[in-house]
Amino acid sequence: MSTTAITEAQFDVYSTEYEAALGEGLRYSGEGPEYFAQKRIEWTAKLLQQLGDQSMSDPQRGTPPANLLDFGCGIGIAAPELHRVFPGTTLWGYDPSTVAIKRAVRELADEQTRFTADPSQLPSENFDLVYTNGVFHHIPPSERQAAFQLIWQSLKPGGRFAFWENNPWNPGTRWVMSRVPFDRDAVTISPPESRRLLRGSGFKIERTDAWFLFPRSLAWLRPLERLVHRLPLGGQYLVMARKPEASA
Template identity: 50%
Template sequence: MSEPAAFDACAATYDAALNRGLSLSGESKEYFAHRRIEWLSSRLRQHGCRPMHVLDYGCGTGATARELLMHLPAASVTGVDVSADSIDLARRHYADANVQFSTIDEGQSAGEFDLVYCNGVFHHIEPDLRGDALAYISRALASRGYFALWENNPWNPGTRLVMRRIPFDRDAKTLSARHARKLLDSAGFDIMTTDFLFVFPRPLALLRPLEPALTRVPAGAQYMVLCRKRA
């Protein structure tokens, strides 16, 4: 991931800055988090996956943990991040008996998780370090565990505009879905599905029921590559 200091510096203002950027779509970060987990849950059900132990890789300030617990049959969620200040905020606001948070360098439990969820993290990781991040994720997963990689679609002009409005995203190195699939394949993951979501902003919300039919079209603001750790 990016240097810890970069996200420590913006931990206290991270959520507000993200919402300011996303306001261009007419929606909040909570809307997008809810839709991502809802879509992931539907895909996992199609594959017969009921993840009990979930890792949120690059959890930031921790708000996604609630969505993961709400929409997945998870017994526990663990969030990890490079930013100690973000983890402190996550522990303060979201930690409970079923949710815990730690910095990435505080240790790793090998083979503990049925699912790793990761949203908007890899564009902050230097390209030559992305293999190391995938190796960490692979070690964390149980045999044949699932990995859901969500990333911003660089081919979507709205995505690029939103990222320019967010201070910590302006210099990010985006990756296309095709490139993400190549990375995942080379890291030992079998690709299951690739879906593009968030085609219509809020002013066109009446068209959103069409989105499930458009998931193969690379037009959405984000994409999800769902893959599985190779045996």
């Protein structure tokens, strides 16, 4: 299964220049990639605490995931933050770019961190949480359902899927994407379409949030995001979904 709208060879090229290309697009927000990764992952963890999670190794409310998959991990840029926010977790990263995965293995792999470019190596019904960010707008629409099914198969019954995507309803997001080489021709996904695709794959939708409404120049307004984050206004949105305990 291909998992990018552009060829894997092109992503192999971008894997050596990923930070520079992404940083060039994000610089108009006044923040670097680390700021957004931190906020996304911290909010994901907060929601897990709020919702509770009986699929975790310890059934008590708020227990961190024992096994976590970063789907579409690229060069592993989110791995350090995932380990910081979810200490003790065993982290897998999957990406179809072999060049990106080789770099991730070289720089980040250890006893608690594994990377693969081969989807057949992902253990079945192993993960308590699958995290993905800005990946599905690169997947051709005809192949998105197959990608959701791969994630479904990887999750334990009761496991959660934190689906972060760029919000096409936010004009700032579309403007930034037009300036990132690997995002210019991407086919974006709206929040309702994401929920429809997730439901079509058997997931139960728990909630949708949108963040990153204000650039750094308007950082003094960011506290207001907590009042409107349930509206689809921010630059990115999260659909928190769950694989039912009794899967069909």
